[in-house]
Amino acid sequence: MDEKIISKQNLVNFCKDIVANGHNLLAPGKTEYNLIQDPSEIVLDTKSKPTKASYKTFVFPKAEPILYYKRGKNDVVMLDAKVDEKKTVIFGAKPCDTNSFNILNKIFNWDYKDDFYNERVKNFIVIGLMCEYSDRYCFCTSVGSSPVSEKGSDLFLVPIDENNYAVRIVTDKGKEFIGAYSKYFTEGAPEKSKAAEEKVKQPEVAFDSKQVHEWLGKNFEHPKWDGVGDLCLSCAQCAFVCPVCHCFDLVDEDYSYTEGRRMKNWDGCQFGHFTLHASGHNPRDIQGKRYRQRINHKFKYYVDKFDEILCTGCGRCSRGCAVSIDIKEIVANCTD
Amino acid sequence: MENIYKPYLAEITEIIDETPDTKTFKLRLKDAEVAKSFNFKAGQFAEYGVFGDGESTFCIASSPTRPDVIECSFKVYGKVTQALRRLNEGDTIGFRGPYGNWFPLEEQKGKNVLFIAGGIGLAPVRCVIDNVLDWRKDYKDITIVYGARSVSDLVYKYKLKEWQEMSDVKTVITVDPGGETDGWTGEVGFVPTVVEKLAPKAENTIAVICGPPVMIKFTIPVLKKLGFKDEDIFTTLENRMKCGLGKCGRCNIGNVYVCKDGPVFNYAQMKELPEEF
Amino acid sequence: MEELKKLAKELLENKTVAAVIGYQQVDDKRTKPIIVTTPEDASKLVFNEYCLNNLAVYLTKARIKNLAKQNGTTLKLGIVAKPCDIHAIVALIQESQLKREDVYIIGMNCHGVVKDYGMDFSGETLATKCTPCDSHKPLYSDSNLGEVKDTPKVSDEVLEKIQAVEKMSHKERFEYFKKEFDKCIKCYACRAACPLCYCQRCITDKTVPRWVESSPHSRGNFSWNVVRAFHLSGRCIGCGECERACPMDIPLSLLNRRMTETAKQAFAYVSGRSLDTPTLVGSYDVKDSDELFM
Known part of the structure; x- marks a missing residue:
């Protein structure tokens, strides 16, 4: 893999050029990834806590129009919804975030292709950053990733000393992108970045995902589901901050007597009404069943269907849970 | 960029009041090109949308062998079906489909077919019945058992009459005890009981069954007792759906998306699924 | 312990x-x-x-x-x-x-x-x-x-923020809340964590008719957050669970605290303080001030 070096100062210049070229530039803040106007404000810190929300909203928006309509007396005219074709560069993404597109690509592209998602991903450049943050909720190493994983990044940054970063060129898309900014990059020294990586403390592996998969296959009925279901408050915090949860709702909203639009909005499997039929029948009528669905979808069903774990191990869902439900602990206990 | 969520526009050419709360729409796709190339198979479903109220999922009730018109039937329950009820002939709705899998009718040629339906569950079965009747010579004995809560809840009365008049089709219609009227000449009793009394032979027979969950629950053991194999009992699942495209996650049961891997399942497949339907 | x-x-x-x-x-x-x-x-x-x-x-x-x-x-x-x-x-x-x-x-x-x-x-x-x-x-x-110990004395951050917001012009205040509400993702963690949001079916989940747009865009978020603040007026007991549960860091306590202060000033009522008092909304008196009615 090709590797370059960029100084801290040039990194800021690089970002300034990205903005000047009319691209969207995103960088992690405290709550979410923010759109950056002034790149000198970006604080690149490998030790920073993951943002509370992931950046999936930039490829799979929390609310997006999928078509517009105009009603006449008997007829209807439909107008297409367009996706902004602007390039978006995400800067300093954690490895537990960068892998998300690889996972989401599967659901949005099996058989029918969701081009609202695909078009945005096509215009996305992911610049990952090695991570040195770790708390009790992190478990990237249990789901096949690591704090130095380049999976999903187009370019990957590793700090090699006080003033310089190694820049790994992971994909052709990444290579092509930095071509226009080559003046900021010098030749790389892979041994330095390798040494820096080796110093990173890896979160302990909390569970064996294959064993969990097997256990879930045998324990659809288990008292633990009702146990956690009784504590869970049935909100969608966990699903909405998740980098890979992808359930959605389709709703129409009028903005005048004759005009409106059809929206695709995030939805969550922990809401009681998610699976509620109009007749009143609900296949997942109690919270225990819904929590079981969440864990099974992530660690069994998605694996069976798409050969990917529907989880990046970022720990956001647990960190943000109002009643401290810890997915790592629950999954680690999915064993006999 | 292709928009998989964009429906076709369809005109309601005729509205039939089936029961006080059930209607049938006959539809014509407005785009002539689309209408010409449109085809589907028995058991597939579609998303029917009222612009401003949203979309709802029902099977296509007409047979693919009669492609000139698309029919759907719906019972008024929620927001979208209430909006559909308010529409008139000549109005435009959105139509997305066909989606999902279908009943394996080609593979079952040469067999007897037993149809069992309850209430509005006759809609998906009707599509298969008409399809099989259009291919009549390819199948042996055809039996239809249809039940509803009361006489006024029977849908497709004109169809029932047509089937009853056919000499090569055995049609048994029943209403739940207490649901009969003075002049009622059909059976009185619940569908599972009527099937048990009728005792259709299981050998070389497939059963196509659809109705309320409770009817299916009690009819399957009857079929098993009569000797039907799990692989020969077919039903169509009606989990809540939004996209119909295997994306939105709503109809997910185990590793199956009802909208893509279903809605048609045989009983052997259903037994493999977690009980979340 | x-x-x-x-x-x-x-x-x-x-x-x-x-x-x-x-x-x-x-x-x-x-x-x-x-x-x-x-x-x-x-x-x-x-x-x-x-x-x-x-x-x-x-x-x-x-x-x-x-x-x-x-x-x-x-x-x-x-x-x-x-x-x-x-x-x-x-x-x-x-x-x-x-x-x-x-x-x-x-x-x-x-x-x-x-x-x-x-x-x-x-x-x-x-x-x-x-x-x-x-x-x-x-x-x-x-x-x-449990032991009785002194509570550390610190300034009332929320009250200071409310005062700052009150000093804003209408336009500034609107912009301030718009920016905050725009972050809302409608995960309803606020509602789930709230002991007084106990409705079997929340008004936002009702579709016939739909009172509150379900989309988490500006308009839908304004509807939701304002409806919730109104619904909790004179009922919120100030536990702050909604704000703690919010993954997007929306300062919900500004709204709820402000409404609580209003109820206190106008009706000398604070929710959840006495088993012998009827609720604020359940105790209309002809002598009540009309000022707060639209």
């Missing part, structure tokens, strides 16, 4: 309660809710500055209520509650969601909790709901436990 474990064990053993809703330790700076149903598990109960949750939210949950039904009789539900949590219990009783005799309140003396898990307890890390708090001893309880 031992007295809590001992009491809970006794209550479960002598069948006074069917369950004790309390806190268990996760690590030295974290706790989480636990529903104790056996005397053996009573030893897991703790109480300290890391008991952030308002557990009253569980009292209206159908499955938790069902726990109380045993062998044809209904036992009480025990709950470990801070004085502020007891305000929520009182409000639920005032609103007929709960009967006083159905709950056994283990009232804890409290000198404040931390803002979030993983912090040392000090003035700086004191939860914002604790700064104006004057309820350090339970108003109502069946047992009163």
Whole structure:
């Protein structure tokens, strides 16, 4: 893999050029990834806590129009919804975030292709950053990733000393992108970045995902589901901050007597009404069943269907849970 | 960029009041090109949308062998079906489909077919019945058992009459005890009981069954007792759906998306699924 | 702490309660809710500055209520509650969601909790709901436990923010809230964590007709957050759980606190403080000021 070096100062210049070229530039803040106007404000810190929300909203928006309509007396005219074709560069993404597109690509592209998602991903450049943050909720190493994983990044940054970063060129898309900014990059020294990586403390592996998969296959009925279901408050915090949860709702909203639009909005499997039929029948009528669905979808069903774990191990869902439900602990206990 | 969520526009050419709360729409796709190339198979479903109220999922009730018109039937329950009820002939709705899998009718040629339906569950079965009747010579004995809560809840009365008049089709219609009227000449009793009394032979027979969950629950053991194999009992699942495209996650049961891997399942497949339907 | 474990064990053993809703330790700076149903598990109960949750939210949950039904009789539900949590219990009783005799309140003396898990307890890390708090001893309880200690004195951050927002022009204020509400993702964690958001079917989930747009865009978010603030006016007891639960850091307490202050000034009413008073909305008097009606 090709590797370059960029100084801290040039990194800021690089970002300034990205903005000047009319691209969207995103960088992690405290709550979410923010759109950056002034790149000198970006604080690149490998030790920073993951943002509370992931950046999936930039490829799979929390609310997006999928078509517009105009009603006449008997007829209807439909107008297409367009996706902004602007390039978006995400800067300093954690490895537990960068892998998300690889996972989401599967659901949005099996058989029918969701081009609202695909078009945005096509215009996305992911610049990952090695991570040195770790708390009790992190478990990237249990789901096949690591704090130095380049999976999903187009370019990957590793700090090699006080003033310089190694820049790994992971994909052709990444290579092509930095071509226009080559003046900021010098030749790389892979041994330095390798040494820096080796110093990173890896979160302990909390569970064996294959064993969990097997256990879930045998324990659809288990008292633990009702146990956690009784504590869970049935909100969608966990699903909405998740980098890979992808359930959605389709709703129409009028903005005048004759005009409106059809929206695709995030939805969550922990809401009681998610699976509620109009007749009143609900296949997942109690919270225990819904929590079981969440864990099974992530660690069994998605694996069976798409050969990917529907989880990046970022720990956001647990960190943000109002009643401290810890997915790592629950999954680690999915064993006999 | 292709928009998989964009429906076709369809005109309601005729509205039939089936029961006080059930209607049938006959539809014509407005785009002539689309209408010409449109085809589907028995058991597939579609998303029917009222612009401003949203979309709802029902099977296509007409047979693919009669492609000139698309029919759907719906019972008024929620927001979208209430909006559909308010529409008139000549109005435009959105139509997305066909989606999902279908009943394996080609593979079952040469067999007897037993149809069992309850209430509005006759809609998906009707599509298969008409399809099989259009291919009549390819199948042996055809039996239809249809039940509803009361006489006024029977849908497709004109169809029932047509089937009853056919000499090569055995049609048994029943209403739940207490649901009969003075002049009622059909059976009185619940569908599972009527099937048990009728005792259709299981050998070389497939059963196509659809109705309320409770009817299916009690009819399957009857079929098993009569000797039907799990692989020969077919039903169509009606989990809540939004996209119909295997994306939105709503109809997910185990590793199956009802909208893509279903809605048609045989009983052997259903037994493999977690009980979340 | 031992007295809590001992009491809970006794209550479960002598069948006074069917369950004790309390806190268990996760690590030295974290706790989480636990529903104790056996005397053996009573030893897991703790109480300290890391008991952030308002557990009253569980009292209206159908499955938790069902726990109380045993062998044809209904036992009480025990709950470990801070004085502020007891305000929520009182409000639920005032609103007929709960009967006083159905709950056994283990009232804890409290000198404040931390803002979030993983912090040392000090003035700086004191939860914002604790700064104006004057309820350090339970108003109502069946047992009163715990030490009485001084609460760190710090300035009332939320009140200062409210004053700052009030100084803004209408346009600035609108822009301020628009920016905050735009962050909302409609995960409804605020509603889920709120002990007084107990509606079986929330107005936002109703589709025929749809009163509140379900989309998390500006308009839909304004509708939701404003509807919720109005619905909690004169009802919010100020536990701050909505704001703590919000993954997007929306300062919900500004709205709720401001509405609480309004109710206090206009009607001398604060929710959840007295079992003998009817609710604010349930006690219209012709002499009430008309000023707040639109």
